[in-house]
Amino acid sequence: MKQSEIKGLSLEELKAQVKTEQTSGQALRFAHAISPLENPIRLKHSRKNVARLKTELTRRENEQANQTAN
Template sequence: MKNAEVRALSLEELKEQIKKEQTNGQTLRFAHAISPLENPTRIKYGRRNIARLLTELKRREQEQNS
């Protein structure tokens, strides 16, 4: 998910996407612990996507408070 796509999301969609990505990341980590994933870099991209989403959420919260 690109930054432009993240900025286009509403606040509720943003929170929903964060939860979805976190559960997906947890599932990937468990699957990787049991047997190696075919593409383990998906875990890294998922973490980066979560960070992108959380950064946008924090930016919007700060924007509302000021």
């Protein structure tokens, strides 16, 4: 998922996407533990997608907190 796509998501969509990515990443890790994945780089991409989503989510939540404080 690209950064431009992430910025286009609403707050609720971001939260849902984080949960989805975490679930799929966990499934990948389990599958990799049982038998090696054909493309283990997918694990790395999954972790990075979760990090990107969480970063954007935190940024937006901080923006909202700053707007309500002012």
